[in-house]
Amino acid sequence: MTLTEFIQIIMGFIGSLGFAILFNIRGKRLLFASLGGLLSWLLFVLLGNFLADEALRYFIVAMIISAYAEVMARILKTPTTTFIATSIIPLVPGSALYYTMAHAFEGDAENFIAKAIYTLQLSCALALGVVVVTAFTRLVYRLKEKRGHH
Amino acid sequence: MRKIFNCIMDIGEQMLICGAEVHRVEDSINRMCAAFGAERSDVFIITSSMVVTVYMPDESVYTQTRRIKGIGTDIEKLHGLNRLSREICSEKLTPEQIRSEFREILNLRSYPLWVECIAYMAVAAAFAVFFGGGLSDAAVALVIGCIVRFIVLIADKASMNKIFTKFLCSFAVSSLALVGMKLGFIDSIDKAVIGNIMLLIPGVGLTNGLRDLFAGDSIAGLLRLIEAVLTALAIAAGYFLFVVTMGGALK
Structure with missing residues (x-):
């Protein structure tokens, strides 16, 4: 891990903490919600040692983060949204979106399309990772509930 | 039931406004209705409106709609509402109890x-x-x-x-x-x-x-x-x- 990456992880944590405050999260939940942001970028950086493809890394990190959110939500008895909304913050492709716009208005078609596709890839990978875990958790709970009735 | 139904609608509406997912709100409303003995509850929610009909065993039917304006994210309130809806499902609260708890949740502070x-x-x-x-x-x-x-x-x-x-x-x-x-x-x-x-x-x-x-x-x-x-x-x-x-x- 380089110093730049270390600084990034800390900044990701601060960013998540800021959003957690804006979402009015308090107490113990504030800590674990912001830690999710730290975790997400830490994982992204660590996975970079094995995987070059960023979209794939986004997908994997999003899945792990959602699992973390589901577990924390059960432990602290609170909605999963608390941890998902804050943990994904460092993964939101703000920079890619900005450069997409910038290239568009510079009339730089080639770079615009490349950046736009990149932004889309990242957002889709992120959302899909979250969705996969959400769907899986719901399936498990539905099965559990059904068994409970019989 | 009418009083309780009002409370349930209020809770659902606030959950939605505080940023809960639709699935979660529908689930909570269904559970709360069932906890008060509803035979069937039809819940339809989109981000800007909710329609709920409950069918009671004595053949009385209640329907309410709510128009939802302005969804934000307020996790602290959502947490409180979530807890309240669980309480309603596990132990029978009176409408008055629900009301007072609900009011307490709405008064939760946000950060200055x-x-x-x-x-x-x-x-x-x-x-x-x-x-x-x-x-x-x-x-x-x-x-x-x-x-x-x-x-x-x-x-x-x-x-x-x-x-x-x-x-x-x-x-x-x-x-x-x-x-x-x-x-x-x-x-x-x-x-x-x-x-x-x-x-x-x-x-x-x-x-x-x-x-x-x-x-x-x-x-x-x-x-x-x-x-x-x-x-x-x-x-x-x-x-x-x-x-x-x-x-x-x-x-």
Whole structure:
């Protein structure tokens, strides 16, 4: 891990903490919600040692983060949204979106399309990772509930 | 039952306003109705409206609709509402008990303005550095972040359309960054703008929309997605207005 990456992880944590405050999260939940942001970028950086493809890394990190959110939500008895909304913050492709716009208005078609596709890839990978875990958790709970009735 | 049904609707409505997913609210309402002995409950919720009908064993039927305006994110209230709805399911509360607990939850504080202001500044500065900016980029992003909070505050006071607010913020952010550049604090506006764009970007809306969509709540999911896309477009439009009016000064 380089110093730049270390600084990034800390900044990701601060960013998540800021959003957690804006979402009015308090107490113990504030800590674990912001830690999710730290975790997400830490994982992204660590996975970079094995995987070059960023979209794939986004997908994997999003899945792990959602699992973390589901577990924390059960432990602290609170909605999963608390941890998902804050943990994904460092993964939101703000920079890619900005450069997409910038290239568009510079009339730089080639770079615009490349950046736009990149932004889309990242957002889709992120959302899909979250969705996969959400769907899986719901399936498990539905099965559990059904068994409970019989 | 009528009193209880009112309470259940209020709880559901507030959950939605505080940023719960549609699936979650539908589930909670169904469970609460069942806890009070409803034979059947039909719940239909999209992000802007809810329709609920309960069928009681004595053949009485109740229906209510609610129009939902302005969804935000208030996790503290959501946490309280979630707890209340669990309590309702596990132990029978009287309508009066529910009412008083509900009122307590609505009165939960949010963070004071100055804390929110610091949060805006911290987010903007942190992401300016996160995306490769230096200390000076962070400093400019920080100042702009504070100003953005006040723009949002004024826009909310004027009950301005949320998407238009994003448009204004995006324009203001780029222009202020340009001022910072002209004053010689930063070499390019990129990082300072990106830090602040992170404040405006609808990342949560997008993920929640997709979550709803894939959970089978297609209409609610699509509405949220469209809102997220429109917001992103509004940010781009704000930036566009900036480039058209002041872009020449960038070079």
